[in-house]
Amino acid sequence: MIPVADPTLEKELRRQQSTLRSLGSGVIAFGLWAALKPLLIMLLAPDEDVGASLATLTVPELLLALLIVAVFMMIVMSFRLWLGLSARAEGLGKRKGSLYMIAAYIAFAVQTVLFLLALLYLPNHDFTEESILDMFASLVVEGTSMCITGELAFAARKVKRLKKRLGEV
Amino acid sequence: MxxxxxxxxxxxxxxxxxxxxxxxxxxxxxxxxxxxxxxxxxxxxxxxxxxxxxxxxxxxxxxxxxxxxxxxxxxxxxxxxxxxxxxxxxxxxxxxxxxxxxxxxxxxxxxxxxxxxxxxxxxxxxxxxxxxxxxxxxxxxxxxxxxxSLVINNTGPHFYELLSDPERERPVRFRHSPGAPDDLEQGIYSNSVYQPSENTIMNLGHGRAGHLPDYSFARYRYLPAWGEYEEILKDNPRxxxxxxxxxxxxxxxxxxxxxxxxxxxxxxxxxxxxxxxIRAILNRRQLDAxxxxxxxxxxxxxxxxxxxxxxxxxxxxxxxxxxxxxxxxxxxxxxxxxxxxxxxxxxxxxxxxxxxxxxxxxxxxxxxxxxxxxxxxxxxxxxxxx
Known part of the structure; x- marks a missing residue:
């Protein structure tokens, strides 16, 4: 293909790059939230059943459990940080591979499945007044996170296609 | 000016x-x-x-x-x-x-x-x-x-100065230092601080583009906030x-x-x-002509x-x-x-x-x-x- 110097395409590329920058920041923010949420739940609203189970553990076992949770949180946060920073870098015009885009698609698929499962589980949930609000808030946040990840994947794909059209020899 | x-x-x-x-x-x-x-x-x-x-x-x-x-x-x-x-x-x-x-x-x-x-x-x-x-x-x-107005007067990182002798382009680097003069050699210019509030004074006029619009020698391209990602080319000498x-x-x-x-x-x-x-004066790179x-x-x-x-x-x-x-x-x-x-x-x-x-x-x-x-x-x- 011959390189295309098309102002319309360039304008669209700038628009999608701007979108990628915003979405990258969003993914990082939601990654921080995903890491903080379990910690906040443990500290502020511990589940009675989980608490009862933890009470049966010895101190070393408890520390190991906390370590596993911490490592898991770090992995989730690091993944989202890498995803968000890669999207921002691409949005700022730097060259980036396709790995982060593929990872975004996979993350979007996983989040969609989990979200749909959560929706399917709703009828079985034991609703109290408090838990309705918690559930609703949780769904909204998780749904938003899912949408942001999906939008990021789509925007990354659009950027790569536009760059290809503008720069291919 | x-x-x-x-x-x-x-x-x-x-x-x-x-x-x-x-x-x-x-x-x-x-x-x-x-x-x-x-x-x-x-x-x-x-x-x-x-x-x-x-x-x-x-x-x-x-x-x-x-x-x-x-x-x-x-x-x-x-x-x-x-x-x-x-x-x-x-x-x-x-x-x-x-x-x-x-x-x-x-x-x-x-x-x-x-x-x-x-x-x-x-x-x-x-x-x-x-x-x-x-x-x-x-x-x-x-x-x-x-x-x-932020939505009208803001600019972003997409801001490039067009230079001649030789013909080339370089990204404009903005800093928030009203007291320091603009550095024409390095392409470092002062502008107003980015504030996300719509009606802040920082978003008045061409503050976000610094003094570049007022320099007769400046040629640059940038994305204005109102432009829907359309690039504006400013050729001040002309x-x-x-x-x-x-x-x-x-x-x-x-x-x-x-x-x-x-x-x-x-x-x-x-x-x-x-x-x-006149054109020689307009094209000369100097802070004050x-x-x-x-x-x-x-x-x-x-x-x-x-x-x-x-x-x-x-x-x-x-x-x-x-x-x-x-x-x-x-x-x-x-x-x-x-x-x-x-x-x-x-x-x-x-x-x-x-x-x-x-x-x-x-x-x-x-x-x-x-x-x-x-x-x-x-x-x-x-x-x-x-």
């Missing part, structure tokens, strides 16, 4: 247009005074506060950004430094509020430029000078609006020359021609003998030119009797400024926007007017009766 263009270049244009040395000095003095006639200056000379044509940085720091405060800011900046191009512009898929701000974007050769020049006809050198300042600024400040030629044309009209001022008309033939020297323009002015005039002195006419105004103040140099300047501000505010109001506040024709309605504008009404009546 800066003093080099408003003062010295305006003098050169006035002489080329056929004005005498004395009148040209008054015109260029008035053109430069528009950038200095703040409420602080007016308080010092005990002039009417409504005649303010600018706001100093300290005044802006203290300016309120509630509705009346924003209207006051818009009245000043849209009237004298960012004359709106098209108050009837339509915008796709936009709220009325956004549309009203979009309509304040300044560009050259708008209908209000013609009204500004015609308003100055027959009103002396002070009015001519104010009109020349406004006309010149429509070229330099093109693409920005005289109202604090546009400043057009501004100069249009000023010559406008001043030929104001000197006594019967002909009506026409937009997109330039006195290129009159300026032709000086074109190469006063010395070059002054030298050209002295060559055109054949005599030495005095430097701008803000206090030159102050004493005459202060010591004049109240009934004589309006006939002093500053008095006439203040009246011309109020007439200009009144006209622009009225046009903005009639377009359906309250961004510059209400505009009521007190003269028609039979009221005596409010405060300072009483003297403007009296002046207009006096003119009508002559």
């Amino acid at each position: 800066q003093k080099d263009f408003h003062y010295h270049a305006t003098y050169c244009a006035a002489r080329i247009a056929g004005w005498s040395h004395g009148d040209s000095m008054e015109i260029c003095y008035s053109a430069q005074l528009v950038d200095l006639c703040s409420r602080t200056f007016l308080a010092r000379v005990k002039g009417p506060g409504s005649a303010a044509t600018t706001q100093l940085q300290l005044e802006l720091m203290e300016a309120r950004t509630d509705l009346p405060g924003l209207q006051d800011i818009t009245r000043i900046w849209a009237s004298f430094h960012f004359l709106p191009y098209d108050l009837g512009a339509e915008v796709r898929k936009a709220s009325r509020h956004y549309r009203n701000k979009y309509r304040l974007i300044c560009k050259p050769n708008g209908a209000l430029v013609k009204e500004t020049v015609e308003l100055a006809r027959g009103r002396g050198t002070q009015a001519a000078g104010i009109a020349m300042h406004i006309l010149a600024d429509t070229w330099a400040h093109s693409g920005f609006a005289g109202t604090p 546009e400043y020359y057009l501004a100069f030629c249009q000023m010559v044309y406008a001043m030929q009209i104001l000197r006594g021609g019967e002909e009506e001022f026409k937009l997109s008309t330039y006195a290129t033939e009159a300026a032709a003998p000086w074109e190469s020297e 006063c010395a070059d323009w002054k030298a050209l002015g002295e060559k055109i005039a054949g005599c030495e030119l005095e430097d701008f002195d803000l206090q030159k006419y102050e004493e005459a105004y202060r010591s004049a009797a109240p009934e004589d103040k309006d006939h002093t140099f500053l008095g006439r300047f203040f009246l011309a400024a109020m007439a200009q501000k009144s006209m622009v505010t009225n046009r903005i109001f009639r377009s359906g926007s309250l961004l510059a506040g209400f505009s009521v024709d007190f003269g028609e309605k039979g009221f005596r007017g409010i405060g300072d504008y009483r003297k403007l009404l009296a002046f207009i009546r006096e003119e009508r009766d002559k």
Whole structure:
């Protein structure tokens, strides 16, 4: 293909790059939230059943459990940080591979499945007044996170296609 | 634009247009005074506060950004430094509020430029000078609006300076250091701090682009917030020359021609003998071109030119009797400024926007007017009766 110097395409590329920058920041923010949420739940609203189970553990076992949770949180946060920073870098015009885009698609698929499962589980949930609000808030946040990840994947794909059209020899 | 263009270049244009040395000095003095006639200056000379044509940085720091405060800011900046191009512009898929701000974007050769020049006809050198300042600024400040607005005036990291010798491009680096001069070698310029609030003072005019619009040598491309990701290419050397030629044309009209001022008309033939020297000044990379323009002015005039002195006419105004103040140099300047501000505010109001506040024709309605504008009404009546 011959390189295309098309102002319309360039304008669209700038628009999608701007979108990628915003979405990258969003993914990082939601990654921080995903890491903080379990910690906040443990500290502020511990589940009675989980608490009862933890009470049966010895101190070393408890520390190991906390370590596993911490490592898991770090992995989730690091993944989202890498995803968000890669999207921002691409949005700022730097060259980036396709790995982060593929990872975004996979993350979007996983989040969609989990979200749909959560929706399917709703009828079985034991609703109290408090838990309705918690559930609703949780769904909204998780749904938003899912949408942001999906939008990021789509925007990354659009950027790569536009760059290809503008720069291919 | 800066003093080099408003003062010295305006003098050169006035002489080329056929004005005498004395009148040209008054015109260029008035053109430069528009950038200095703040409420602080007016308080010092005990002039009417409504005649303010600018706001100093300290005044802006203290300016309120509630509705009346924003209207006051818009009245000043849209009237004298960012004359709106098209108050009837339509915008796709936009709220009325956004549309009203979009309509304040300044560009050259708008209908209000013609009204500004015609308003100055027959009103002396002070009015001519104010009109020349406004006309010149429509070229330099093109693409920005005289109202604090993030969604109109913001710029982003996509900002590149086009350099020659050799031809190349380099990203502009902005820093927030008002005290430090811009570094032309490294391409580091000061601009206003990014603040996400819509109506903050930081988003007034071309603050987010720093002084680049005011440098005659600057060529750059950037993405304005209103542009829907469309890139704007600003070629200041070319546009400043057009501004100069249009000023010559406008001043030929104001000197006594019967002909009506026409937009997109330039006195290129009159300026032709000086074109190469003018273009050389415009293209020279320097923070201040006063010395070059002054030298050209002295060559055109054949005599030495005095430097701008803000206090030159102050004493005459202060010591004049109240009934004589309006006939002093500053008095006439203040009246011309109020007439200009009144006209622009009225046009903005009639377009359906309250961004510059209400505009009521007190003269028609039979009221005596409010405060300072009483003297403007009296002046207009006096003119009508002559």
